[in-house]
Structures are given as C-alpha cells and as structure tokens.
Amino acid sequence: MTACALCATNTSLTDVTLAPGDDVVGLCDVCAAAVAGDLTPGPRWRCLDDAIWSEAAGTQIAAWRLLKALQAEAWAAELLDMVYLDPEILARAEAGVGAASAPEGTIEVEHRDSNGVRLASGDTVTLIKDLPVKGTSIVAKRGTAVRGIRLVPDNAAQIEGRVNGQQIVILCQFVKKSD
Numbered sequence: 497m498t499a500c501a502l503c504a505t506n507t508s509l510t511d512v513t514l515a516p517g518d519d520v521v522g523l524c525d526v527c528a529a530a531v532a533g534d535l536t537p538g539p540r541w542r543c544l545d546d547a548i549w550s551e552a553a554g555t556q557i558a559a560w561r562l563l564k565a566l567q568a569e570a571w572a573a574e575l576l577d578m579v580y581l582d583p584e585i586l587a588r589a590e591a592g593v594g595a596a597s598a599p600e601g602t603i604e605v606e607h608r609d610s611n612g613v614r615l616a617s618g619d620t621v622t623l624i625k626d627l628p629v630k631g632t633s634i635v636a637k638r639g640t641a642v643r644g645i646r647l648v649p650d651n652a653a654q655i656e657g658r659v660n661g662q663q664i665v666i667l668c669q670f671v672k673k674s675d
C-alpha cells in the first residue's frame with residue numbers, strides 16, 4: 497500500500513497525469529478529484545503545507561495547482577508566496593491552470609507584477625525579496641533594480657532580466673514595476 501502524494505492517506509491510489517505535461521502523481525480519490533477541479537476548501541488541504549516541498553515534480557505541480565485554487569484562503573496565499581518552484585516546473589503547473597480555465601489558443605499572456613500592474617518588455621522592475629539565482633551561488637538582493645526586462649512568451653509568470661551581469665528568469669510575483 498502506498499500513501500497519497502498530497503495528503504499521505506494510505507489507500508489505493510490513482511495515477512493522475514497532470515496535463516498538458518506528462519508528470520504523473522499517485523493520488524487518493526479525494527485529491528484526484530480536487531486536481532480535476534472538484535475541490536471543496538477546508539482544513540484537509542493543510543496537507544499541502546508538506547506536499548508543496550516534495551522533491552517530486554508531479555507532487556509539486558499538483559500541490560501548486562490546488563494552492564492556486566485555494567488562494568482565497570490566507571494560509572494558501574502565504575504558502576504560494578513562500579514557495580519557489582523550479583521555473584520549468586512552475587511553467588508546467590501554470591500551463592494546466594490555463595488549460596482548465598480557457599480554451600486552447602485563446603489564452604492571452606499578461607505579465608503582471610506583485611501588485612497586479614501590467615509589465616511590458618523594456619520595463620524596469622525592482623526585486624521585492626532576495627532570490628537565489630539557480631545554478632549559481634549568487635543571491636539577487638531585494639531592492640535590486642532590473643532594467644530592460646523581457647517578457648517570457650507563453651508564460652505569464654516569468655520575465656527575464658540581467659542581475660549581476662547574468663541573464664536570469666525571474667517570477668513576476670517577486671518583482672514590482674518601477675516608475
């Protein structure tokens with residue numbers, strides 16, 4: 497018997513494929529239904545506090561999507577703020593959210609900063625928290641200005657910009673547009 501990747505319930509599990517990617521995660525019936533869109537908010541979902549820190553991409557994606565669906569609840573919104581997913585995994589997680597709410601081909605990609613202000617290519621933004629730069633020992637400090645950003649096409653959550661001479665991907669939720 498194995499435990500559900502999200503809530504750790506020992507039961508028979510369903511292998512759920514997290515479209516549009518091919519990440520697979522073993523879930524109990526309740527969690528599988530929630531990932532498919534049938535989610536009832538409640539304390540049971542505090543299990544995501546642990547699940548989101550899993551090292552398995554499938555578990556991260558499933559947990560992130562549920563947190564997104566629950567973000568009206570303060571704890572879920574806080575957790576989403578705290579979590580830093582690998583940009584590629586985050587892209588897959590978000591792709592599924594878009595697929596669920598809008599028909600393919602009609603998704604308009606809007607990049608918005610942490611305050612919901614729309615970003616455009618060439619804008620200057622300021623980091624609102626210290627961000628480790630993946631694959632390096634560099635930490636991009638909170639307050640760092642990033643000039644001449646580029647919007648990542650097809651991913652509303654990401655921009656690119658130069659920090660300490662390095663071109664990096666930055667999540668929109670961690671920046672603020674400068675005047």
Ligand SMILES: [Zn+2]
Nearest residue numbers: 500503524527
């Ligand atoms: Zn479960």
